[in-house]
Amino acid sequence: MGVRNMGAVEQDTKLHGPHCIPDTFWGKVGWSLQRAFGAYQHDITVPLKDIKINVNNLSVSYGSQRILKDISCQFLPKDMVAIVGPNGGGKSTFLKALLGIQQNITGDIKYSGVCPYDVAYLAQHNQLDRRFPLTVGDVVSLGLFKQVGLFKSVNKEQQNDIMRALEKVGMPGSLETPLQALSGGQFQRVLFARLILQDSPIIFLDEPFTGVDTQTTKDLMELVQEWHGEGRMIIGVLHDMDLVQEHFPKTLLLARKPIGWGKTSEVLTKDNLIESIRAARNWEMLETTHA
Amino acid sequence: MLENFHDFFIAPFSDYLFLRRALVACLSLSLGCGPVGVLLVLRRMSLMGDALAHAILPGAALGFLIGGLSLPAMGLGGFIAGLLVATMGGAMSRMTILNEDASFAGFYLISLAVGVLIVSTQGSQVDLMHVLFGTILAVDTLSLILVAMIATLTLIALAMIYRPLLLECFDPGFLRSVGGRGGVYHFSFLILVALNLVAAFQALGTLMALGMMMLPAVSARLWARHVWSLFAASSIFALVSGYFGLLLSYHVGWPSGPSIIFIAGLIYIFLLVFGKFGSLQQKRIYA
Numbered sequence: 001m002g003v004r005n006m007g008a009v010e011q012d013t014k015l016h017g018p019h020c021i022p023d024t025f026w027g028k029v030g031w032s033l034q035r036a037f038g039a040y041q042h043d044i045t046v047p048l049k050d051i052k053i054n055v056n057n058l059s060v061s062y063g064s065q066r067i068l069k070d071i072s073c074q075f076l077p078k079d080m081v082a083i084v085g086p087n088g089g090g091k092s093t094f095l096k097a098l099l100g101i102q103q104n105i106t107g108d109i110k111y112s113g114v115c116p117y118d119v120a121y122l123a124q125h126n127q128l129d130r131r132f133p134l135t136v137g138d139v140v141s142l143g144l145f146k147q148v149g150l151f152k153s154v155n156k157e158q159q160n161d162i163m164r165a166l167e168k169v170g171m172p173g174s175l176e177t178p179l180q181a182l183s184g185g186q187f188q189r190v191l192f193a194r195l196i197l198q199d200s201p202i203i204f205l206d207e208p209f210t211g212v213d214t215q216t217t218k219d220l221m222e223l224v225q226e227w228h229g230e231g232r233m234i235i236g237v238l239h240d241m242d243l244v245q246e247h248f249p250k251t252l253l254l255a256r257k258p259i260g261w262g263k264t265s266e267v268l269t270k271d272n273l274i275e276s277i278r279a280a281r282n283w284e285m286l287e288t289t290h291a
Numbered sequence: 292m293l294e295n296f297h298d299f300f301i302a303p304f305s306d307y308l309f310l311r312r313a314l315v316a317c318l319s320l321s322l323g324c325g326p327v328g329v330l331l332v333l334r335r336m337s338l339m340g341d342a343l344a345h346a347i348l349p350g351a352a353l354g355f356l357i358g359g360l361s362l363p364a365m366g367l368g369g370f371i372a373g374l375l376v377a378t379m380g381g382a383m384s385r386m387t388i389l390n391e392d393a394s395f396a397g398f399y400l401i402s403l404a405v406g407v408l409i410v411s412t413q414g415s416q417v418d419l420m421h422v423l424f425g426t427i428l429a430v431d432t433l434s435l436i437l438v439a440m441i442a443t444l445t446l447i448a449l450a451m452i453y454r455p456l457l458l459e460c461f462d463p464g465f466l467r468s469v470g471g472r473g474g475v476y477h478f479s480f481l482i483l484v485a486l487n488l489v490a491a492f493q494a495l496g497t498l499m500a501l502g503m504m505m506l507p508a509v510s511a512r513l514w515a516r517h518v519w520s521l522f523a524a525s526s527i528f529a530l531v532s533g534y535f536g537l538l539l540s541y542h543v544g545w546p547s548g549p550s551i552i553f554i555a556g557l558i559y560i561f562l563l564v565f566g567k568f569g570s571l572q573q574k575r576i577y578a
Binding site for chain 1: 333451452453454455457458460461462464465467468469470471512515516517518521568569
């Protein structure tokens with residue numbers, strides 16, 4: 001699927017901050033209505049090469065505890081970044097902070113070229129209820145949420161897009177299949193089909209390959225590579241270091257604070273990894289003595 | 292034969308106005324409570340529903356003190372009390388160490404006690420029975436209009452928030468990432484639950500109002516697997532329970548509210564064993 005209709009920008013300055021909702025009251029009302037009716041228009045096309053995310057001194061606290069401290073980095077167009085680190089190191093939290101859906105943040109996140117709402121976000125799939133009474137088609141068509149809003153139905157052309165996306169992830173003809181009947185790998189393929197339909201310039205993946213079989217991982221990784229080739233920015237939380245070293249040019253190593261950031265080969269050094277494990281042991285000990 | 296059929300299934304309703312009214316009340320209730328119950332189950336809020344249902348009692352009791360046994364007065368009081376407990380329970384679980392289930396259980400037990408105290412000290416034993424178990428056979432025109440209004444409002448409102456509401460329980464992260472505000476939909480839904488419980492309260496009383504919502508909904512879960520067919524199945528099960536419950540109550544002389552819930556319970560138990568999806572028989576397929 002080609003790259004089309006990328007982020008709408010009239011004045012770059014309006015888009016700063018994690019929410020690019022208009023400032024005025026009526027602006028907000030209009031914005032919400034537009035979205036509800038699926039009339040959210042991308043009237044100006046921004047070239048993918050102008051898309052950037054600047055993170056400046058980002059911290060996230062949970063109660064009195066800081067679960068992320070002083071992250072500053074810049075994500076550039078065409079970046080393909082892996083976020084790695086020990087469990088509880090704030091990887092998912094960091095993604096949520098970037099999306100503007102994490103509470104208690106300090107610091108600055110600046111999007112240029114797009115809005116945080118133009119990001120396609122894949123949450124950890126174990127957070128979703130796979131026994132929910134939806135069909136595969138229902139889930140994939142969620143990728144059209146911006147176009148259809150709360151009320152519009154999916155038109156013929158969009159229906160074809162949905163089928164093409166399902167073919168692409170290797171699940172043709174599964175439109176009517178209930179979610180309950182899917183395996184973990186198939187479910188993840190369906191979520192990737194939804195990402196295809198979202199057709200976003202920026203894609204966040206939270207542990208996309210955890211609990212997914214090898215073949216599916218391979219197929220979906222190819223898809224991610226293709227998106228990368230089209231010039232989209234990809235930021236993914238990953239556990240599999242081999243996968244990171246093989247496919248992701250840049251890495252951010254997080255253990256509640258940034259331990260390394262830059263070229264993957266320079267970040268994933270023995271020293272850095274040991275430091276991250278040591279940091280994890282420290283906070284684990286602190287938490288057990290507190291509890 | 293045909294005569295017997297008519298006598299048994301139709302005559303009670305054609306002969307008695309109060310039974311006809313009760314049947315229409317059941318129809319309105321099932322239209323509203325069916326879909327709301329399904330959403331309650333899907334959102335794993337059965338317990339919240341329980342708390343709301345019990346919390347209606349003290350509010351309804353206050354309404355009873357002021358307006359007597361009239362649904363509008365008791366309904367308004369119950370609605371406000373229900374929402375109060377729902378928000379308080381939620382707030383307490385966020386602000387204290389208690390989990391949501393524990394804090395809700397605490398609040399609804401208190402409200403049940405306060406409600407029973409108010410009604411039994413200020414009214415008669417009969418009033419208390421009415422409040423606890425409902426008086427569907429005494430539904431008057433005004434109450435009927437109110438119940439029908441609630442059903443209408445519920446269906447319209449659900450049509451408006453249908454997508455985000457489902458999305459919020461299936462994949463909340465996705466809804467927020469596309470700019471939807473889960474909290475708004477959650478609260479609108481709470482209001483709908485409270486409204487429908489108030490409507491069911493007249494027919495079934497505080498103790499069993501939730502039955503008209505939960506039992507058809509969980510039965511539907513075993514019978515259908517699309518959200519729309521769940522809604523339809525749930526409403527139909529509720530209506531069938533209402534109809535046969537009233538018949539049972541008329542022929543055997545049992546109290547009407549419990550009879551309705553009893554039939555709904557029979558449907559549920561039957562489907563637990565023989566249901567099409569995820570029942571004891573089918574478990575292996577979708578496990």
